[in-house]
Amino acid sequence: MTDITLGPVTPVAEGHVRRSDPAEPPITQKSLNQDLLKLISVPGPIWWSIFLLDLTILAIGVIAERNQIVHGIGVAGHTRPVMWASYVANFVFWVGIAHCGTLVSAILFLFRSHFRRAVYRVAEAMTVFGVLTAALFPIVHLGRPWFAYWLFPFPTQRQLWPNFRSPLEWDVFAVNTYLTVSTIFFIVGIIPDAAAARDRTKNPFMRLIFTAASFGWRGGNNQWKHFYSAYLYFAAFATPLVLSVHSVVSWDFAMAQVPGWHSTIFAPYFVAGAIFSGVAMVINLLIPIRFGFKLQHIVTLDHMEKLSKLVLLTSTIVGYSYLVEFFCAWYGPSKYERDLFWWRATGHFAWAFWIMFSCNVIIPLLLWFKGVRRNMAVLFVLCLFVNVGMWFERFVIIVTSLARPFEPMTWGINYRMSWTEAAILAGSFAWFFMFFLIFIRVLPAFSVAEIKETLAPPRRKEAA
């Protein structure tokens, strides 16, 4: 309970934690309320400019989707045999982005890694908005999106049910469970902080919102007891869930006998890749927030360095998986598999493969240097590269495998992304950031209660 995660600070009497520089005021429970809840305020012109730009990009994406609905799925660049392409890549990318939140909030909670306290709310929000974005793509990819509800099991007069043996149906269950559980986890975590915001605000409308978000929380001993017990079980559920969701997503591919997909390494490989891109995205979100709201004393360089070490660790797992895939193709009996992997690295889509490999394996090697891990500008750019690389990873897996199937007659036909697909991809980023921009100004973006737990409890004995 008294672990110090607030950077270069020293516990002193009266429950304060003081920074190394004596000229700066000490961090107290009261100052944390002020520092962390100040994000909830009327946004300034910078926020509005970013928000309007975001809405403009979203509008372009919506128009592209409208065109696709009106003119049919043919406006996307799908060409037989590449009938899965950027939409499925986007789906896997956004589900992957969503994985970091649960890693930080649940897995690190179970491991008692207290550095998570300063960053987990941002990661959890990213999870919820990431899954909301991912969930769009199976619908966007449908030729008749208005029949998306057929994916769910419900009784009809024809007694038709979805095929529970299909990995695509597993995906419906996995992704919807993940969306529900991560949203519950997110909402429950906000309860005590929303109560702190409710008690601070004087605006009756904001008070109504925070009363609803806090469920009328008062911080009684009975409430804390059940809250922490439930939180532990949420973490216990979310941990196997996060591992299962991306495994199930990977089985969308691995269960098919397509060269480049039919591999047992896919589940751990996808989970590591998901955490890799998710942590990189959290870093990309946290760096501007801590800079813009002057929270460097709460989200410290140590926190950022720990996150960047996670990026480095998962980068090595992803790099290992890439190499193992090539080894298995070379060592295994399938000449189609061998041919595909050779073609992946040297054929029509070699540029995409090498973008993927450079961004995900070579560039993250810079994180072995402490100077890079603690330089926020360099780290920000590096994590952008990781996200670009991880999008291309999904593109390479999906498109190159489909473009080089067992039938050589189809080998010359290659997929080319259409403007509709590009606009919908850009729109998906705008959709994600729209939620995120609203979130940081409306709800507590940092866990006030959990960060307070890092301070030494105020004790009269020590004060005396």
Place this chain on the structure above:
Amino acid sequence: MIQRLGAIIDKLLDGKPETYRGVMGVYYYVDDVAEAVRTLRQVGYKNLSVYSPVPYHEIEAALEQGPSIVRWVTFGGATLGLTGGFALCFYASVSYPLVVGGKELLSLPPFVVIGYESMILLGSLANLLGMLALARLPQVKAKVPYDRRFSEDRIGIWVPCDRDAAPRVEQMLRGHGAEEVTVHA
């Protein structure tokens, strides 16, 4: 118009005053609270509540709180989810028998994914509902004279008692370092 609406919201959210009977002590130091709780419990006030911005183990120990029973609710939900997930797959396979590739109708391995995900879904929902019910949430109006500082840096001890006992309780709270004591009796 907006001001009137704001006034209505304030009226809705603020509890009716003085509907509760007891004494509220406001503290800053955790060890003072733990000591006060121990003393009050020793003289028979077992039904007291402590309000704090974060949970403190010292206070939990002084209150001698047992473990939460929310785990049993969660377990029930998870069990229901697991069996329900498998039951759905079995029923769907049997009600519309469609043999594909000569494979078993009731093929367990693919149903594990559905059962597993349903277990987590219903377990989590039960966990949420159990927690809300046991913690008496949602709660629009406070059931005690709540102080806004309890979500900031102060700790409150609420001792339900009648008018005759209030002076003694007040004296005990002050004796253990309460910054403020208010009597609602």
